[in-house]
Amino acid sequence: MRLIHSIKFRFTLWYLVILGILLGSLGAGLYFYLSRNLRQNLDDSLRLRAEQLSHIRDILFTVREGRFEEEIGEVVSLYFPSDGDLFRLSPRELDLPVSSEMIEQAINGQSSFATIETTEGRELRVYIRPISPDIPPFDIPLPPSSPERPAPSLVPPPPVITSQSAALVIGRSTEPIKEALGGLIRTLGIAIPLTLAFAAGGGFFLARRALKPVDQIAQQAQTIEETDLSQRIEIKAKDELGRLAATLNEMIDRLEKAFKRQQQFTSDASHELRAPLAIIEAESTLMLQKDRTNSEYRQSLETISQEAHRIAHLVDQLLTLARADAGKEKLSLKAVNLNELISELSSDIEILCRDKGLEFRLNQVEDLVVNGDDVKLRQLFLNLLDNAIRYTPSCGSISVSVYREGRMVVVSISDTGVGISEEDLPRIFDRFYRVDKVRSPSEGGSGLGLAICKQIAEAHGGKIEIQSEVGRGSTFSVFLPLYE
Numbered sequence: 487m488r489l490i491h492s493i494k495f496r497f498t499l500w501y502l503v504i505l506g507i508l509l510g511s512l513g514a515g516l517y518f519y520l521s522r523n524l525r526q527n528l529d530d531s532l533r534l535r536a537e538q539l540s541h542i543r544d545i546l547f548t549v550r551e552g553r554f555e556e557e558i559g560e561v562v563s564l565y566f567p568s569d570g571d572l573f574r575l576s577p578r579e580l581d582l583p584v585s586s587e588m589i590e591q592a593i594n595g596q597s598s599f600a601t602i603e604t605t606e607g608r609e610l611r612v613y614i615r616p617i618s619p620d621i622p623p624f625d626i627p628l629p630p631s632s633p634e635r636p637a638p639s640l641v642p643p644p645p646v647i648t649s650q651s652a653a654l655v656i657g658r659s660t661e662p663i664k665e666a667l668g669g670l671i672r673t674l675g676i677a678i679p680l681t682l683a684f685a686a687g688g689g690f691f692l693a694r695r696a697l698k699p700v701d702q703i704a705q706q707a708q709t710i711e712e713t714d715l716s717q718r719i720e721i722k723a724k725d726e727l728g729r730l731a732a733t734l735n736e737m738i739d740r741l742e743k744a745f746k747r748q749q750q751f752t753s754d755a756s757h758e759l760r761a762p763l764a765i766i767e768a769e770s771t772l773m774l775q776k777d778r779t780n781s782e783y784r785q786s787l788e789t790i791s792q793e794a795h796r797i798a799h800l801v802d803q804l805l806t807l808a809r810a811d812a813g814k815e816k817l818s819l820k821a822v823n824l825n826e827l828i829s830e831l832s833s834d835i836e837i838l839c840r841d842k843g844l845e846f847r848l849n850q851v852e853d854l855v856v857n858g859d860d861v862k863l864r865q866l867f868l869n870l871l872d873n874a875i876r877y878t879p880s881c882g883s884i885s886v887s888v889y890r891e892g893r894m895v896v897v898s899i900s901d902t903g904v905g906i907s908e909e910d911l912p913r914i915f916d917r918f919y920r921v922d923k924v925r926s927p928s929e930g931g932s933g934l935g936l937a938i939c940k941q942i943a944e945a946h947g948g949k950i951e952i953q954s955e956v957g958r959g960s961t962f963s964v965f966l967p968l969y970e
Contacts, residue, residue, distance in 0.1 A: 505685050506678075513674040520670060524663045525611070529599055532613035535560070536656050540617040561610065561657040564617075565589045584612060584655055592616045592653035601660070609664075612657035699727040703734065715742035747917075755804060755918070762793035803934040807917065807941065817859040817945060821969050824888050824895060825853045827863060832886070835871050843880035849887040854895045855969040858946050863966075866942045869935045870899045870962050878903035878959070893968050894948070900961040906954040914952060915940045939964075 539562065556562050556577055563582055564575040572589060583602050591598060597615040604610060706719045715738055719731045769786045778786070832848050839846040856863075874884045882902040889896055906914060913919050918933035943950045947967050954960035 502682060502686055502689060505689075506682055509678045509681060513678060517667065517670060517674070521663070521667055524666060525660075528611050528658060528660070528663065529613070532599075532611065532656055532658060533615075536613050536615050536654055539656065540615065540654060559659050561612075561655075563655040565593070565653040565655065567593055567651070582610070582612065582655060582657060584614065588614050589653045589655070592655075593651055602657070609660045610657040611660050612655055614653055614655050617652050617654045699731075703727070703731055707734070710738065715745060755800075759797060759800065762796045765793045766790050800934070803938060806938055807934065817862060819857050819859060821855050822858045822860045822863060823853065823855050824863075824897060824966075825851050827860065828867065828886055828888055828897070831864065831867055831871065835875070835884070838875050839884060842875060842878075844875065844878055845883040847883065847885040849885050851886070851888045852890060854888060854890055856895050856946070856966045857969045858966065862942045862945070866939050866964065867897065867899070869939050870964070873935060874899055874901035874903065874960075874962075877901070882959075890968065891965075894965045895968050897964040897966070898961060899964075900959065902959040905956040905958055905960055906952070907956050911952060911954060915950070 535557075561582065562577060563584075566573045566575070567590075572586060582604070584600065588598055588600060592614040593616055595616050597613070600612050600614070602610050602612055703719055706717070710717050718735045718738065769789050773783060773786045828848070828851060832846070836846045871884070871886075878884060878901045884899070884901045887896075887898040887900075889898075915936050917937045940950050943964055943966070948965045951963045951965070952960060953963075
């Protein structure tokens, strides 16, 4: 549960961090975009206004005579060169700190923009461009009654100016741009924290809603214990969490089956060991109660020896399966000729079949080679043949065939024994599993032989298949990869 809350907190924190970065980037981008557009619009308006003024034919006389009317927030000045000096005409007495170099560049035909600050502290954006009056050289009378306040860097104009070129300086305040950008900053300063506050609540709500099924899974998983694995996680969603719940249920199924197999295995092993140990204890106790004859002692010791051998064989089988389960059962692989291996086993099997009155046939046997451990393969086939002999009544028959099927070698062992019922076939390779009336302790089976056979076949990259019918016999087919 603590992990779920930690995930919610981290999710909300990262959500806010990422959202804050996005909102900050968006606000900065909006600020610079708006600033650039506003300044570009201001420059365009100055350029357009200067173009309009440059086409006014009598603007020089209009400005000088005081008949020129500036637009609101607009500042206009005209500069003229004469005898190496610059002279200014302006509708009002306002000094524009424009450098003489920029004015001379404009007079020489080069336009430019500049941002300047007036003596009153106002910031202006100015556009300086050349104008060429479309008239012959002209004189501009400067009556004494119209005093002009020159720029600090300029000398007072003479009574008469003769010029064919001039520089037009037009400026407008940048205060509207600053006010618009300031309003944007104030808006963002309020909107971004509010957005983050709402996003924090929304992010926590979304995290809680998204992780609620995970919380349910965690709570249900905590109620499942190893003593009771029958419970399952109930998530009906068909999304990723639904698939997660289904996967966990499948894992719990496998764990439940494994625990049941382990419990069954422990119970069966205890049962198998209890009987011979009980016999040994009973025999030894009986012999110690009073003196016995030598034959009685000998018979009792033989019984104890048989049961001890049975225990040793069972323990050896259990160790074999335990090593296989732990992955510690190593195979000494080499090229094994199955024709030679089966032929060697046949001589011993024929003797056992003859003693029980069974017919043994070695049918189709091809000269095929597999990559395997000859000791383990011998144990595999001996176990299968021993089972066939044990559960086949007298006058029955056992046959062995070795042939190739695709890239696999098949060793088929068939008998005419009692057979196995269809309901028992799926569990025939389970450890300690016995078929009623067929795999009983009285007949000497421990219930581990076929489990060991399956383990050996799978360790060689093969498998075992069985076909059986009650009263007609069984066929075990061992598939092993062909040696290449």
